[in-house]
Amino acid sequence: MAFSSKTEYGLVALIELAAIYSSGAVLQVAEIASRQSIPDRYLEQMLTSLRRGGILRSIRGPKGGYQLVRPPADVLVSEVVSCLEGDAASRDAAERSTPEFQVLHGLAGQLERARLDLLEGTTLQQLLERRDALLQAQAMYFI
Amino acid sequence: MAFSSKTEYGLVALIELAAIYSSGAVLQVAEIASRQSIPDRYLEQMLTSLRRGGILRSIRGPKGGYQLVRPPADVLVSEVVSCLEGDAASRDAAERSTPEFQVLHGLAGQLERARLDLLEGTTLQQLLERRDALLQAQAMYFI
DNA sequence: GGAGTTCCCGATGGATGTAGTCGGGAATAC
């Protein structure tokens, strides 16, 4: 798959949080985790990274939980991804410098560029809309 | 980096082999490995995969070595990549099927599509030309 | 102010994959 499970879990949680953003409500780790069938103590780590990355805010204690800091339309998927998989810090540029390696390094750059273009061109809002379209389609199916 | 070292080493070797393809000559593992400063016994494994994938042919014994089966213009980078990193066979479709996961699966598909488009749109011939352009540019620099 | 709830933080462990090493065998040229 194109996403690590860290990234996938984090994004899934964010879509859920995007859906309730306008209401000002919060969601708890355990809620999201059980709905999505992912380990709650693991999901917690992702939400922590997202909080440190300025994407989420948290509230402690009973009735606590997480919510988006910014509206979903202002959160780029690229931010989220780099926040979640960037914790293992180093992108090494090992630089073997024969011309053949340089050419491949250029191609690798094109690939990363293409990936980034897509991720920068997608917001949480859009993911949410796609989810809702999917739900609509499923509702149709049952009529 | 966007390529594993397996893939990178394999492609580097293929660029060298593409450069001498029209002469009908062969190159030996040890030659390529020492020029590119990569472990020869390791490179050997990649060339074996490429032979099994129908991209290279080999000749044994003294004066032996490897050569491309097809002209460089007929070898897509996508073939090479799937041959080199596809040996660990399974692309798993673990399919957690909440709508949120489905949306992400769709996005992952877009990403893979974009990657494949680039790799299918690039041939060994093109990589060779880029290398030669780079060599030209460096030659200029020394005048 | 005490109890329960929720987030917070770091340590730990197993499974898997990556990058390489190695020993010995088979074909070929000279």
Added chain:
DNA sequence: GTATTCCCGACTACATCCATCGGGAACTCC
């Protein structure tokens, strides 16, 4: 027949991924 080259598979060291866990800090509500 000997040296050279490719051929084949096993093995290891290390890192990274995917969690699991124990205990602490803030907060609500009674």
